[in-house]
Amino acid sequence: MNDLKKKNIIVTGATGGIGNSIIKKLNEHGANILASGTKSEKLEDLKRSFSNLKILKFDITQSEKIENFIDEATSQLGGKLDCIVNNAGITKDNLAIRMSLDEWRNVIDINLTSTFLMCKFAIKKMLKNKRGKIINITSVVGHSGNLGQVNYTASKAGIVAMSKSLAIEYAKKNININCISPGFIKTAMTDKIDEKFKEVIISKIPSARLGEPEDIANAVLFLGSDQSDYINGETLHVNGGMYMA
Numbered sequence: 001m002n003d004l005k006k007k008n009i010i011v012t013g014a015t016g017g018i019g020n021s022i023i024k025k026l027n028e029h030g031a032n033i034l035a036s037g038t039k040s041e042k043l044e045d046l047k048r049s050f051s052n053l054k055i056l057k058f059d060i061t062q063s064e065k066i067e068n069f070i071d072e073a074t075s076q077l078g079g080k081l082d083c084i085v086n087n088a089g090i091t092k093d094n095l096a097i098r099m100s101l102d103e104w105r106n107v108i109d110i111n112l113t114s115t116f117l118m119c120k121f122a123i124k125k126m127l128k129n130k131r132g133k134i135i136n137i138t139s140v141v142g143h144s145g146n147l148g149q150v151n152y153t154a155s156k157a158g159i160v161a162m163s164k165s166l167a168i169e170y171a172k173k174n175i176n177i178n179c180i181s182p183g184f185i186k187t188a189m190t191d192k193i194d195e196k197f198k199e200v201i202i203s204k205i206p207s208a209r210l211g212e213p214e215d216i217a218n219a220v221l222f223l224g225s226d227q228s229d230y231i232n233g234e235t236l237h238v239n240g241g242m243y244m245a
Helices: 017-028 040-049 063-076 101-129 150-173 195-203 213-224
Strands: 008-011 032-037 054-057 083-086 132-137 175-182 235-238
Touching (some): 008 017, 008 063, 017 032, 017 213, 032 040, 054 063, 063 101, 083 101, 083 213, 101 175, 132 150, 150 175, 175 213
Parallel strands (some): 008 083, 032 054, 083 132, 175 235
């Protein structure tokens, strides 16, 4: 059983569809969770739904404040950090020849650089515990590429390579760094996709359907538990067979 009792876990990007599902799943299995996001009202809604949940508003664009965020979040969790789920990220889509330097930099800075800093300062906490788990949420398009998303795909592919390097550096310290790469998941974002284009996407998925947020949450549960202790530097693809590594 994936028992997370006494596990202290930070989840960023907690207020979106996938983030909500991750919080629910980890809560069901006894984890002590701190949820982070940029929208105070949605964080408060989460806290009302899960009475033991801790919340901390934070915008990961503030890279210079990430160390303080990790310190404060760990303090709220009782001074020990067992796991962090780096789920926050953004998109700024455009065709390459039309993409501004700001559109490129913003996505790289937030999705890749801020995720690196989250990992860096989480690892410092985990070294004190002599163990820990880091789960970085990437994307199927970081492996396959995608029209109009050169910045986003580069950032997500960068997370995969970064996670492998971090895993090599800290495996001997009992710190596991892995990725989850979602395919197309039913969220508010995919709800906005034109139905005809959605049909095209589904036609490319062997499972012939979009995934559910719970599919990602189940993967987080496994990688955050002791049952995944011998898995390190890997990417768990959750995409209904759309992309097979």
